[in-house]
Amino acid sequence: MGELVDFFVRSRNFILFVLLEVLCFYFIINTSNYWGATYFNTSNRYAAQVLAWSNAANQYANLRQVNADLALENQRLNARLTQLLQSKPAAPAEYQADSAFADRFKFVVAKVVNNTTQFANNYITIDKGTDDGIRPGMGVISPTGVVGKVKICNRRFSVITSILHSEYLVSSQLVKAREIGTAKWDGVDPHLIKLNDISLTKPVSKGDSVVTSDRNSTFPPGILVGRVRTIGVQPNRVFHDLTLDLATNFSSLSFVYVVENRLQAEQDQLEKQVETEK
Template sequence: MGELVDFFVRSRNFILFVLLEVLCFYFIINTSNYWSVTYFNTSNLYAAKVLALSNAANEYTHLRQVNSDLALENQQLNAQLTKLLQSKPTAPAEYQADSAFADRFKFVVAKVVNNTTQFANNYITIDKGTDDGIRPGMGVISPTGIVGKVKSCNRRFSVITSILHSEYLVSSQLVKLGETGTAKWDGIDPHLIKLDDISLTKPVSKGDSVVTSQYNSTFPPGILVGRVRTVGVQPNQTFHDITLNLATNFSNLSFVYVVENRLQAEQEQLEKQIETEK
């Protein structure tokens, strides 16, 4: 307490000066319209800037929750859109899809906790596992397109074989042309992928969208794989040399959706039985 009193005694002249300055400022503001308006406008300007900075900081701290909420909303929209498309496929008017078939795809949102893009065979780790109903063989997509397929799981985590993998193939279809080929990464650029097995007799257009075809049980048909970037000719081949811009940007992948095909096991069991009988 004595030290505090000594401080005020030593600084009494400076403290008196500050108090007199504040008092003078107060009288100037209250006795002059010009300075009063100037003070009001200036104080409001700086108060607005401070408030804007405070709001920006507050919004930034809530971005993680906002992203999580958006991912959950996209999960619900994906499920609704897929069910709608499966219930009204491109088919003769008299064809009616079975309700179980139309509702066979289920989506589970997950956060990416590890991701590689620099290797010939790349993998992704997510924070959902068998406790969340994830199992090997399920497809994985992002908000913008295809990602890969679940390779292995434990209770809380799963490892995904990325589409950026030298041995991963995806049955894909050109939207405008309607032709089906195979999308495969060539191990060079993580933003590009090849589309093979499209005949030279077919007129492929640059910019055409390429989506998952109906001839696989892992993904719903119509999930974007990429868009045609270049169309060339393979030497001594009867197929186009097609390069796609990948729909998914793997360098900033945050949330993914694991796709469960409820009828996949039933379909594959029957197909395996037929192969055995041949």
């Protein structure tokens, strides 16, 4: 306490000077319209800037919750869009999809907790497991495109075989040519993927979209796989050599959607029955 008193005693002249300056400043502002308006505008400008910085800091701190909310909204929109597309497929006018068939895909949002892209066979771990209805074989997509397929699960986590895997294949279709092929990663660049088995007789151009076909039960048809980047010819073969820009950026993957095909078990059971009767 004594040191504080000594400080004020030693600094009494400076403190008196500051107080008089503040008093003078107060009288100038209150007795002059010009300086009063100037002070008001300046203080408002700086106050607005400080408020903007404060809001920006708060928004940044809330980004995690905002991203989670957006992921939930995308989940709902994905489910609705898929239902509408399946109820009105590109088919003859007299065809009408069964309501159960049109509503067979269900989406569960999950957060990525681990992800690799540097290996020949890459995997992704998410924070949802069997307690959330996840099971092996389910497809996984991102807000922009295909991600992979669930490999194993426990109660709270699941491991996904990434599309960046040397043995993983995705039945895919060129949108314009309507030709079905197989998307497969060549193990080189995590931003590129190959599209195989597209006949040279089919016209292909750069920028064409490639989506999941309707001949697999893992993904809803129409999910973007990528866009054609380069077009070549496979040596001694009758197929295009197509390289695609992957739709999903795996280096910044945060949230994914696990796709449940509610009718997949029925389809698989029937197809296996046919195989055993051959």
